[in-house]
Amino acid sequence: MKPHSILIITLVALTSCATPTPTPTLVPTVTPLPTSTFTPVPPTATSAPTATPAPTIPPLPTFSGDPVFIGAGDIVDCFNGWSEKTAAIIEKTQGVVFTTGDNAYDSGSPDQFKNCYDKTWGKFKDRTKPSLGNHDYGTLGASGYFNYFGAVAGDRLKGYYSYDLGAWHIVVINSNCIERNRCNENSDQVKWLREDLNAHPAKCTLAYWHNPLYTAGSYKGQGQFMQTVWQTLYDAGAEVVLNGHDHNYQRFAPQDANGKLDKEKGMREFVVGTGGKDLYNIPQPIPNLEAFNFTSFGVIKFTLRAASYEWQFIPVEGQTFKDEGKDTCH
Secondary structure, three states, rough: OOOEEEEEEEOOOOOOOOOOOOOOOOEEOOOOOOOOOEEEOOOOOOOOOOOOHHHOOOOOOOOOOOOOOEEOOOOOOOOHHHHHHHHHHHHHHOOEEOOOOEOOOOOOHHHHHHHHHHHHHHHHHEEOOOOOOHHHHOOOOHHHHHHHHHHOOOOOOOOOEEEEEOOOOEOOOOOOHHHHHHHOOOOHHHHHHHHHHHHHHOOOEEOOOOOOOOOOOOOOOHHHHHHHHHHHHHHHOOOEEEEEEOOOEEEEEEEEOOEOOOOOOOOOEEEEOOOOOOOOOOOOOOOOEEEOEEEEEEOEEEEEEEEEEEEEEEEEEOOOOOOEEEEEEE
């Protein structure tokens, strides 16, 4: 609330007895604003809001050796116990944790984050770098997600951000693209992505988001709105893309934005929707799909070296599917 101005009446001196007394002049004096942690914003034609300072993002814990990067998507269903089993793998593994969206089913509500996610994957919240899924937007503005993760999740009006991990640059994309037209050529997100990649010309770059461009599962052919984001990353020489949304595991050979095999410049996509929600079938493979499974819950673990990376899919206790390999950066 702005303080009221205090009006001080200043009397003008009489120059002679015969001169009429002039009308008093009102001189406004504004008292200083109280001390505040907010920075005032100049009035605009429509409003005069105050700006909230940028949130402070807590630093990630430090680990010895090459960074370990571990996680999955489509995680916590309050009515089954699979997320407890995937969380048990991560608890035993040092490293930074990622999520590829749909963190708390079915609607990403505050209660689902508090009563379900927090009791499983929340055990390593201090080293988690999340991303948004469509179910997280089941609560208006994904407020359950943003309130739970806080500043580490980035600006709640954007849902995208980036950070460095060892020699690698990591980009987190918001693939909920219909809202605010986030993924087209002229969107704020794609403009930001280009600027971010130009400002971080790392030897190795990894990106993750929820909706896959390529999948042989239930959402086959439904991720074309991510093609511009893929092309932007491809043009910058990125290595790896991680997704969820399809509740299964898929690993693709390096591809371009049109789904063509490109061993020289292509990006390798992993779909890892195996964090705990019910699994989806894969009817049949599609071109460039090198490995897949739809019967095992688990997480994927990366070791991010200075010019290469290694991956390992780790199933929950009692399940047996595994996939591992390595590749070099462009």
